[in-house]
Amino acid sequence: MESPSKLMVMSSRPDTLIILASTRDILSSLPDQIIYHIFSFLGANDTARFGVVSKRFNQQCTSSPYLNFVADFDSEYSDPSCLRTRYTDFCSYVNKVLRWREKTGGGLQRLHVHWHSCKKRRFDIGETAVNSWVTIATKCGVEELDMLLHVDPWRGYSLPGCVYNCESLRALKLNLQMGRFNFRVAGWDWLKDLWLDSVTVEDIYFGQRISEWCKSLKRLTLEDVDGISGGLNMTTSSLEELTISGCDFAFTGGNFNISSSSFKTLTIYRCQFKAQRHVNLNCPSLENLTVHDSEFGKCFLCKISCESLEKLRVCGSSFLEACHFRIACPSVGQVMISSCRFAGTCVLNINSFSLQDLTVSECNFSSLGSALQYLPPVKDFQAVPRLRRHIIVKAANLEKLNISSSDEYSYEFPLKIDAPNLKVLWWAGDPVDFSFLKQDMFMSLTSAGIYIEPSCQHKSVESDRHCKRSKSLIYCAAKLLQCLSEARFLRINTWPIELINFLGLKSRSFNVTEVSRDLKIVKIEAVQAQQCMQNDGRRRLKL
Structure with missing residues (x-):
């Protein structure tokens, strides 16, 4: 009687047997290591089918x-x-x-x-x-x-x-399909990669145990892990990568303290932090920090002191109360805050001498009324302080700043910048409060772009001028343009130009040098008023 595996192959269609025969001839000339590598992608059933093709394959299947x-x-x-x-x-x-x-x-x-x-x-x-x-x-x-x-x-x-x-x-x-994992008080001194998926740990000292047991651990992945109620505190000299995905942290308080001399990458994805959290990263070798699609329910303070950090990305996350990013990383070159929702006070304090690209785009800044639902109940409404949102940027070498917003309350978001070497500024979307900008803060700026347009639609210009959002846009544009005294080139969409008389800037003249095909973008070259008078043949636009 034939073996089950051989009967399975013999019952296949004729074309399948031809493929197997040709595959046998091709594989026979390959070294064992390459054949083993091919077998590494096959399951038990496929491996058994290959084993009946020849004696050599049978030996290789069992010895793979x-x-x-x-x-x-x-x-x-x-x-x-x-x-x-x-x-x-x-x-x-x-x-x-x-x-x-x-x-x-x-x-x-x-x-x-x-x-x-x-x-x-x-x-x-x-x-x-x-x-x-x-x-x-x-x-x-x-x-x-x-x-x-x-x-x-x-x-x-x-x-x-x-x-x-x-x-x-x-x-x-x-992977225990959300079953409980019982740790043993012992060490994995040789383990380099640990991946826990769909596991319940129920251990408030989880981080400390990993640090003590795994002396050589380089990569730690926590995916859909439940029961880490005491935070994550790790002190290790070997860990290089940490990925936290789909984890739900309980309402009890807890901090994230990671201290490692070799830590390079931290990724937080699809996590919920329901209690107050303090994240302290003291990792001189950290290069990339990414937080996306996560939710922070209470006060969130992130202190990052990493000499080698190069990229920081916070994308698609919600901060339901106050949050503060305090970044003291002299090597960080790129910071991106994208598609986030801030219901309370947000402070982004970046102190870096190497920051070259800062992007704040498509963020939603809720109003005071939206943020109050996350505050504890009070008897006197006047006792609740007025929530303000800030971006505080301190970067001596920042060269490019991108701001893009699509939220109706973003004009309440004040921007503070200390970037004397800023060269390129691009602003798109809804208004941002530039009232904190100083006249002489962009002395090195050579190019600026403004593309703003109210999301509300009006039937007439008169109603548009009386709209609160339109007035906010005009006010914000005026505040920004007043700070561009040294800008050489300016790209601006036609909507603010139509309402240019509201800006009240009489000391500057701009020559139109380029108009887009759809007449929506105008490129303007800024020159002194006396020089513009000498160029009567050129088209001028006086503000």
Whole structure:
């Protein structure tokens, strides 16, 4: 009688057999290492099919350093007898492969075992079976473990003790489908990459334990991890990358304190911080910091003191109360605040001698009424201080500033800039309060761009002039233009030009040098009024 794997191949269509035959001829001439690399992308069923093509493939399949086993048959087999047979055959095959590997003493680079949750509980023996396979893998010197299994929600899951003592283990990825992970007070002195996915830890000292146990850890990924209620406090000399994704932090207070001499990248994605949080990063080697699609429910203070930080990005996040970014990074060159929502006071304080590009775009700044819903109830409304939003920028070498807003309350957002070397300024969208700007603050500015247009629509020019938003735009434009005494080139859309008489700037003259095809953008060259009088042949626009 033919083996099940061989019968499976023989029952295939003729064209499939031709493909397998041609594949056999092509692969036969390849070195073993390349064939092993190809096998690393195949599952257990595909590997078994290749094993019946030839004796060499059969040996290579069983001796491959990459073993992938996935048990998920509930959707394919609804009959209990078929399901029982399928699981029995699967366990028998995995046991046979691993026992042979242990007997021959072959090395194992990666073991990938995914035992999905079973709809029929009597076939869910994943924890016992997987632990026995992991034990064999550690005896074979496994370097990477990728495990997914369903665990009892009351007992949780504990790794076999041999995993903690496996000196060859370099990477561990664990997915418990939101089951509880029971830590063992032991160390992973050789582990370099730890990935926890869909895990409940329930440990307020989680960060400290990771720092103490994993002396050589370089990459830590926390994805959909629940139960980190005490914050994340880590002091390590080896960690280089930290990614936090989909984590929900409880209402209890807690801080993020990370101190590392080798830390380079921090990414926070799809997280919710419901309590007051202080983030302190003391990482001299940090180069990239990214926060996106996250929500901060209470006061948020971020202190960053990193000598090597080059890029800071905060995108698509919501700050429901006061937030303060205090950045003291002399090497940061690019800062982007994009598509964020600020319901309370926002302070962005950047002290950098290397900042060259600052972008604030498409942010939503809620009104006082919107922010009050997040404040504690008070008896006297007058006792609530008026919420103000600020951008405070201190950057001696800032050369380019981009401001783009699409919120009706953005004219309440005051901008403070201390950038004596600013050369390019671009402002688009809704108004921004430039009343804090000084006349002599842009002495090095050579080019400025203004493209603003009210989002409200009016039937007549008269109603447009009496609109509060239009007046705010005109006021903001006037404040900005008064600070551009040294600007050589100015690009401005035609809407402010039509209402130019409101600006009251009589001491400057601009020559129109370029008009776009759709007549919406005008490029103006700024010159002294006396020089403009000498060029009667050129078209002039006097403000």
